[in-house]
Amino acid sequence: MVREFHTILRSAKLPWSENETSRRYLRILQNWVPTAAPFFAEWPIRPNCGYFYGGCAWYGEETCAPAFVFALVASSPEYDPALTGCTRHRLRQMALKGLRYLCFTHDTGPADCIRPAVGMGRHDCCANKWGERGRGFFPESQCGVTLGQMAVTALLLSDLLDDETWAMLETIFTDYAERFAAMEPRSGVFLDTQMEENAWTSLGLASAALLLGHHPQAEYWHASARRWMFLTAAAPQDAKNEAEWSEGSRISDKVSKTFTTLPDYMAENHGMVHPTYTAASMTFLLNLMVLFGVFNLPLPAEALFNRREIYQRLKNLTDRGGMLHPVQGMDWPYLRTCEALLPHTAAALFFADPDASYLELLALERAERIMASNEGRMYHRDIGERVSNIQDPLIMWEYQVFNFAYAYAAHRLLGPAPEPTNAETFEAAQSGVRVFPHSGFVFHRHKSGQTSLAWRNTIMALPLNKDGIYTVAPAAGSILAQFEVQDNPESQGLVSAHIDEHQDCFALNLILDRCQASVRQKMLYASLPDGTSLLVEYLNACRDVIVNYVKNGFMRIINERYNMTDGNCRGSRMIYFAQGQQVYNGYVSTDPSSDVIWQADGINWLNIDDRMGILFSAKGPTTYLNRHYFHPWWAVADDLLLGQQLEPRAYPAGAQVASLAAVYIPDQSHLETAQQAWQVVKTPDENAVGILARGYLALANWGESELNEALVLPRSSADMVAVPIGSTTITDEQVVYQTRLKGYGASLRRVAAHLQVTGTLDVEASEQGKLWLHNAGKVQAVVTGLCEAAPLVIPPGDTVVIQVS
Secondary structure, rough: OOOOOOOOOOOOOOOOOHHHHHHHHHHHHHHHHHHHHHEEEOOOOOOOOOEEHHHHHHHHHHHHHHHHHOOOHHOOOOOOOOOOOHHHHHHHHHHHHHHHHHHHHHHHOOOOOOOOOOOOOHHHOOOOEEOOOOOOOHHHHHHHHHHHHHHHHHHOHHHOOOOHHHHHHHHHEEEEEHHHHOOOOOOOOOOOOHHHHHHHHHHHHHHHHHHHHOOHHHHHHHHHHHHHHHHOOOOOOHOOOOOEEEOOHHHHHHHOOOOOOOOOOOOOOHHHHHHEEEEOHHHHHHHHHHHHOOOOOOHHHHHHHHHHHHHHHHHOOOOOOOOOOOOOOOOOOOHHHHHHHHHHHHHHOOOOOHHHHHHHHHHHHHHHHHHHHHHHHHHOOOHOOOOOOOOOOOHHHHHHHHHHHHHHHHHHHHHHHOOOOHHHHHHHOOEEEEOOOOOEEEEEEEEEEEEEEOOOOOEEEEEEEOOOOOOOOOOOOOOOOEEEEEOOOEEEEEEEEEEOOOOOOEEEEEEEEEEEOOOEEEEEEEEEEOOOEEEEEEEEEOHHHHHHHEEEOEEEEEEOOOOOOOOEEEEEEEEEEEOEEEEEEEOOOOOOOOEEEEEOOOOOOOEEEEOOOEEEOOOOOOOEEEOOOOOOOOOOEEEEEOOOEEEEEEOOOOOOEEEEEEEEEOOOOHHHHHHOOOEEEOOOOOOOEOOOEEOOOEEOOOOOOOOEEEEEEEEEEEEEEEEEEEEEEEOEEEEEEEEEEOOOOOEEEEEEEEEEEOOEEEEEEOOOOEEEEEOOOOOOOOOOEOOOOEEEEEEOOEEEEOOOO
């Protein structure tokens, strides 16, 4: 009897040509092949089978991804055995054996075909099958990622596949479709979006519908896949969108009550607004494009729903290395360039977006350098074979090279992206302040980098220089106070978040009740046009409490060794401070005692490698942890704490638990940091504060009632006085900044002039640069520092008006 198959196509429709961009990705993949090939092993349980990286990992990805990559690389008309170290035939044979291994060890394979008892990854992936039957929607549906790669791999190797292999593939894809085609897409917005889950389910169903195109249920599976595609990126406002989507169907009808994004089109997962999972809609768009492309079929319109809106947010948040800015921290390894570039690739090719082309090329150039530094690997051998991330031994994450393979296939199918925007045009268009109220963060792209502050989920700030996250890591809880109150578990109660927003700067007054409202956290945070960040933060006990610890000003410093053009990530960091300087080398060790700790009291400024200046006042010792033992690993990185309380301490109601005032100046040299002036001003009851630095005065009223009060700063008559927009009184002994702020209000005021004054002077400064100088004293006032060469003498009672800008 001849077996009748439902497969509709037996060969991939890939152009037999390369282009400039596809060649760059091909080079990355070909250089990776000789690092992965040694991890291939024959599997003797069935003929013509083998696996990669021990054959035991989540969803079969440890073998599926290398097989997918090997098959794609071997399909290139410019295949170079000198780079891969093996013939095209040998590469295809390893891919074939990996595909057959996956078929036999799937849930639908023979009962005796289980994965090895010992692998290189987690023990719970050993001595069992993949396919995850019985484990629930999340792990079972995630096999859609594997099926997407298997479908393309099968087409690329179709001339090598026998009837046995085709039959097993048909069984696997039918099994997946029967599990999920009749299921409704999931809804999830807060804490854990369902964007990624819906996306990978759409990929799995589409793979089944396309590969088994002659199956009686193929059209039903295809319709289901389109529904999962559409509901991958549904926002709450879509429920009120009455626009027609297709004949007889409105957007609101298709969405109903299924949502995966916040109203500002961001997505949160793992309890944080997460760029990786927001980007999932774009990443899987590219996966689907490749899948439909190798079948020579158009991509369904459903796969594009809301993708432009989402990508616009991602574009806003991308740094100068093409990496997405993790506004609420990152739980996965920090520097995953292979994943960061896919949203840009998709937008460049699908939307013909020149900005996306620019960002893709930034990320690709960075990826090329990192992969070369790692000798072709995703992670350098000295790191990958010694550490684990939060989930797996890092060696198992070599499989993520498949992301480069998707970008390669996409460019081979669709050609190069449009001509990219130039850097100046892109920065001019994207610079400025953006507030994401539903996500709970403010973001500022400036000439020196980008800055964010988040007040929901993970309360943190992330001031970055031009290096993006390649100098300051996106560690959860950065900058703002981390603390624990005895017998009062963590909680977040937002009292107020007021932003004084300008086109190129902002000030935020944020007040939160934390730890069951036992401690009030109050902060003033400002980001200036030049990228400088200003911070004043207080913790006050709301009742009698015991605080177990406090960490102020936590910052994680990347200390990787990569071949970067600007000298960053050179395998060491130079830390400067008033008493000297110290070099800290970055490397990985398996010895917990290898960490180096520097700790000192009385430190009031630091400079990180001439890339970030920090001026501060904090309680407790300043600590720099040069870390070498990582458990878990996010990157080779060191930890800085500006201040800390190390032991439990009791505080009565109303007492100040901790405080931090700090100025962060991106791309400042240590010589400049040592000379940098800054000041904190406050009312006597400390219910209103200000911080003055770098030509701006930031103010916050931490009280509920309107504030009409003076903030006083002592001075000597020789001091130069900063005069911000508004009213200032200057005497020989003090400077008084007249402040009027609504309850919980914030204000950011530009300094109009710097004056040296002898005598008493009332100054009114306007936004237009006009100064009214009134001598309210009984003797003449002398003013220097103005444009006039000679001092300005103002008799008692007189007023002089001058223009300073």
